[in-house]
Amino acid sequence: DVKVTQSSRYLVKRTGEKVFLECVQDMDHENMFWYRQDPGLGLRLIYFSYDVKMKEKGDIPEGYSVSREKKERFSLILESASTNQTSMYLCASSLRPYEQYFGPGTRLTVT
Amino acid sequence: AQSVAQPEDQVNVAEGNPLTVKCTYSVSGNPYLFWYVQYPNRGLQFLLKYITGDNLVKGSYGFEAEFNKSQTSFHLKKPSALVSDSALYFCAAFTTSGTYKYIFGTGTRLKVLA
Numbered sequence: 370d371v372k373v374t375q376s377s378r379y380l381v382k383r384t385g386e387k388v389f390l391e392c393v394q395d396m397d398h399e400n401m402f403w404y405r406q407d408p409g410l411g412l413r414l415i416y417f418s419y420d421v422k423m424k425e426k427g428d429i430p431e432g433y434s435v436s437r438e439k440k441e442r443f444s445l446i447l448e449s450a451s452t453n454q455t456s457m458y459l460c461a462s463s464l465r466p467y468e469q470y471f472g473p474g475t476r477l478t479v480t
Numbered sequence: 481a482q483s484v485a486q487p488e489d490q491v492n493v494a495e496g497n498p499l500t501v502k503c504t505y506s507v508s509g510n511p512y513l514f515w516y517v518q519y520p521n522r523g524l525q526f527l528l529k530y531i532t533g534d535n536l537v538k539g540s541y542g543f544e545a546e547f548n549k550s551q552t553s554f555h556l557k558k559p560s561a562l563v564s565d566s567a568l569y570f571c572a573a574f575t576t577s578g579t580y581k582y583i584f585g586t587g588t589r590l591k592v593l594a
Contacts, residue, residue, distance in 0.1 A: 467574040471523035
């Protein structure tokens with residue numbers, strides 16, 4: 370079974386803090402994705418990566434950056450957290466682009 | 481703009497009754513279509529997909545979905561609902577025209593009443 374893990378289930382941070390969300394997959398997948406999920410908006414793609422050190426912007430990259438130094442790990446970085454970044458963050462990985470496996474999610478609250 | 485629509489925010493159904501969760505899409509080309517389920521405070525779990533072939537697709541936990549190209553719909557169905565089916569359901573389209581991209585619907589909360 371594919372396993373995608375995220376470093377925290379719940380996180381509370383203060384406005385202006387730098388926040389790191391970590392995602393690790395154990396299936397040697399090339400593609401990894403970060404989404405945010407908000408009620409009434411569904412899932413929106415923030416960034417994705419199709420190889421180590423490669424990254425592409427998704428639909429809502431503003432205020433975020435990513436890092437992929439190793440194939441199994443994809444980090445989402447909030448450079449200066451703001452209250453409008455309070456959300457559920459979901460990581461996914463895939464071998465084929467359309468077969469995404471999701472992690473359990475990190476619920477981030479920025480106060 | 482390409483989109484996936486789930487017209488109902490919430491669907492209520494009595495246990496044992498059939499359920500339908502609706503999904504329509506406006507995506508170019510021949511998209512792949514998916515249903516995912518999300519239980520509280522969990523990630524998305526894959527239920528089923530349509531890529532090509534038979535219009536009726538069977539998936540996990542007794543769910544099935546019917547692809548209708550002329551109506552651009554991909555409704556999720558189950559003949560007999562269980563209370564444990566209560567969850568948030570997402571329809572998604574994967575477009576293969578141009579850049580590969582997943583487009584998600586806004587989600588439908590299914591509530592099965594005992």
